[in-house]
Amino acid sequence: MKMFLNEEERTFTFDHSTQALGCDRKLYWRCKEGLRKKAEGIPTYFGKAIHKFAEKFWLGEDYSTCLEAYQKYALAPNSPLLDDATSEENRTVQRGNDVCMWYYKIYSPERARIKVFELGGKAMTEIPFAFLLGKDGDGWTYIYTGRIDRVEQRDGNQIWISDLKHTSWGNPEASSDKFGKQIRPNDQLTGYAAAWREVYGERPKFLEHDIVFVGTPRKKDDKGNFKIPKKVRESGPEAELRWIANVGFGKFPTSRSDDDINDWWQNAWKEGCRMRRMWQQYHINDWTKRTSQCMAYGGCEFRDLCALTSKVELVVNELYVVSHWSPFDKEEESDD
Numbered sequence: 001m002k003m004f005l006n007e008e009e010r011t012f013t014f015d016h017s018t019q020a021l022g023c024d025r026k027l028y029w030r031c032k033e034g035l036r037k038k039a040e041g042i043p044t045y046f047g048k049a050i051h052k053f054a055e056k057f058w059l060g061e062d063y064s065t066c067l068e069a070y071q072k073y074a075l076a077p078n079s080p081l082l083d084d085a086t087s088e089e090n091r092t093v094q095r096g097n098d099v100c101m102w103y104y105k106i107y108s109p110e111r112a113r114i115k116v117f118e119l120g121g122k123a124m125t126e127i128p129f130a131f132l133l134g135k136d137g138d139g140w141t142y143i144y145t146g147r148i149d150r151v152e153q154r155d156g157n158q159i160w161i162s163d164l165k166h167t168s169w170g171n172p173e174a175s176s177d178k179f180g181k182q183i184r185p186n187d188q189l190t191g192y193a194a195a196w197r198e199v200y201g202e203r204p205k206f207l208e209h210d211i212v213f214v215g216t217p218r219k220k221d222d223k224g225n226f227k228i229p230k231k232v233r234e235s236g237p238e239a240e241l242r243w244i245a246n247v248g249f250g251k252f253p254t255s256r257s258d259d260d261i262n263d264w265w266q267n268a269w270k271e272g273c274r275m276r277r278m279w280q281q282y283h284i285n286d287w288t289k290r291t292s293q294c295m296a297y298g299g300c301e302f303r304d305l306c307a308l309t310s311k312v313e314l315v316v317n318e319l320y321v322v323s324h325w326s327p328f329d330k331e332e333e334s335d336d
């Protein structure tokens with residue numbers, strides 16, 4: 001979730017979340033005030049740690065190198081995953097180790113099939129982009145930016161753009177229809193398609209979400225055994241082990257036409273113009289709250305602030321740090 005207004009150069013730079021997250025107040029806290037929770041939320045941090053693994057994996061690295069990337073992040077001194085006693089039980093360091101192990105096992109055959117001759121047989125990962133959306137009559141320039149998790153070139157020259165998501169609310173292997181429906185109209189992926197078309201002159205052939213599900217760990221019954229469903233037992237020992245681990249994986253390919261991208265472009269443009277005016281002209285109370293979003297994506301980090309009617313400064317100092325985003329900062333982590 002990022003927006004940045006540069007008065008001097010009259011540029012407004014933003015990313016997909018201005019459209020996707022649906023709560024203006026959230027944008028106010030994060031982008032205009034530049035606030036960020038001192039202690040990062042466990043779900044977000046866990047997801048970033050899994051990204052570290054996947055990034056190395058799709059670059060063709062061996063298992064120990066990939067796992068090292070995950071563990072370096074998961075075990076960093078500021079990691080909220082370190083204290084497993086208070087981490088949510090499905091997002092501990094050990095759960096992440098399980099996820100990495102299964103991810104490697106399941107996707108290694110697919111990785112071996114990716115042929116990218118120009119890139120040495122590897123996918124490209126964590127690719128930043130920025131392109132000009134347009135200018136308005138007031139002399140403002142709008143720039144759309146982001147970071148693509150992965151680009152693969154398959155079957156010679158088909159471009160696939162992939163976005164990794166982690167979830168704990170549904171196993172994609174058990175509910176693929178639900179996932180497919182949720183993903184198809186996704187603005188973030190359309191923005192990636194627009195970026196690719198803008199920079200390389202043609203649409204990507206496919207876009208996909210690469211979903212990693214991490215469920216609550218299975219419990220043993222009174223006799224110390226797992227109650228493994230018959231269907232899983234019939235699928236063999238590997239299926240049993242993965243059922244016990246309670247992790248699941250799924251990929252959901254989709255595509256965008258030129259018209260889809262053009263529609264997205266118009267909407268992104270309007271949204272950029274609207275947010276730029278909000279930023280410059282409006283008081284905090286005009287940035288409307290949408291409380292239906294408070295618990296989305298693992299819970300909004302600004303709930304403490306939104307619940308308050310006074311003493312905002314006190315809470316800010318105690319719980320938040322001010323960290324304004326600067327566009328094109330190479331050190332900047334992706335939010336999702």
Ligand code: SF4
Pocket residue numbers: 023024025026027029289290291293294295300301302303306
């Ligand atoms: S707590 Fe709810 S209302 Fe407040 S910023 Fe977050 S999503 Fe918006």
